[in-house]
Amino acid sequence: MSRYEIRMAGVGGQGLILAGQILAEAAAIFGGKYAVQTQSYAPLARGAPSKSEIIIDTEEVDYPKVEVPDLLLVLSQDAYEKHIKTVKDDTVIIVNSNEVNIHGESGTDRKSMIHKVPLEDLSRSATGKNFAASIAALGFISCLTGIVSIDSLKMAIEKRAPKGTVEINIKALEEGFKACS
Amino acid sequence: MSRYEIRMAGVGGQGLILAGQILAEAAAIFGGKYAVQTQSYAPLARGAPSKSEIIIDTEEVDYPKVEVPDLLLVLSQDAYEKHIKTVKDDTVIIVNSNEVNIHGESGTDRKSMIHKVPLEDLSRSATGKNFAASIAALGFISCLTGIVSIDSLKMAIEKRAPKGTVEINIKALEEGFKACS
Numbered sequence: 001m002s003r004y005e006i007r008m009a010g011v012g013g014q015g016l017i018l019a020g021q022i023l024a025e026a027a028a029i030f031g032g033k034y035a036v037q038t039q040s041y042a043p044l045a046r047g048a049p050s051k052s053e054i055i056i057d058t059e060e061v062d063y064p065k066v067e068v069p070d071l072l073l074v075l076s077q078d079a080y081e082k083h084i085k086t087v088k089d090d091t092v093i094i095v096n097s098n099e100v101n102i103h104g105e106s107g108t109d110r111k112s113m114i115h116k117v118p119l120e121d122l123s124r125s126a127t128g129k130n131f132a133a134s135i136a137a138l139g140f141i142s143c144l145t146g147i148v149s150i151d152s153l154k155m156a157i158e159k160r161a162p163k164g165t166v167e168i169n170i171k172a173l174e175e176g177f178k179a180c181s
Numbered sequence: 182m183s184r185y186e187i188r189m190a191g192v193g194g195q196g197l198i199l200a201g202q203i204l205a206e207a208a209a210i211f212g213g214k215y216a217v218q219t220q221s222y223a224p225l226a227r228g229a230p231s232k233s234e235i236i237i238d239t240e241e242v243d244y245p246k247v248e249v250p251d252l253l254l255v256l257s258q259d260a261y262e263k264h265i266k267t268v269k270d271d272t273v274i275i276v277n278s279n280e281v282n283i284h285g286e287s288g289t290d291r292k293s294m295i296h297k298v299p300l301e302d303l304s305r306s307a308t309g310k311n312f313a314a315s316i317a318a319l320g321f322i323s324c325l326t327g328i329v330s331i332d333s334l335k336m337a338i339e340k341r342a343p344k345g346t347v348e349i350n351i352k353a354l355e356e357g358f359k360a361c362s
Contacts, residue, residue: 017202021220028222038219038245039202041209064219064246163344 005066006054009083010075019134020052022156027056030152036061122175132172139176186247187235190264191256200315201233203337208237211333217242303356313353320357
């Protein structure tokens, strides 16, 4: 591996910014790689498009922009419609099947390659709550790609998750990991 | 104003990543602009170089990389030596005078333009602790440049600062603001 580009997209309130930070810190601080994480904010918070991009590399990352992602995670329908057009043939695509309906023209030829994961169901079954869906996605990503280990992710959650939510987030992480294996 | 590029640099543990997030969310979610925030992670945490870059714009930000900053904040000597070479003639430069000694060849011709602010002293006098120096810097930036309002920064701190540290961070913010005016 050298440079690995990840794009995670959804709407504000889905926890993508925290998830992006946890992924970057897991890869770098606890995983021995370099990482750059970029988040975009619009004038609105909840409900507005939200995007977090992470580049993981064995060398220092000079150029922080994700061009064509190696991995695309989409948590909402709008994010799917917008970003499915930006993938390459071997992009790993993970969609939150609780929110995203794959249909129509968009991405038709890639349909069979898309990992449909009920991320909110996984979060709810592990924790009783929906809000850790993006953390469940990190578990799935860890299992599927090996780009970052589950142990590094747990350490990053312990460092970064808001107080009182560490245990819940780790349960969701493990549920996401199990859903892939 | 259209595009405004900010680079904040120091070492891990100085709170620059949280400060960058608070600044971006203050500008966008509470300030009605678009913002992109990029943070770089190295394989080590505390003591390793840390950098947070923020671009604030009245339109959506397409290119997330800071080339030549409009504002440079440096909290450590190493960060000063490295980044002072990247400024342009009208870059606003703020250094943490508790850590940075301005000397030698680097940036000599800009010396008179540099704002030397004892950010750790400000944090300590407001809160009894050093750790809010980067938040004191945000108050100073708000007063000096007007790029983001003190009220937007307070709302972003309430949203983003770890539980139990909101009050301390707001005190440091106000102390930094007062130090400029």
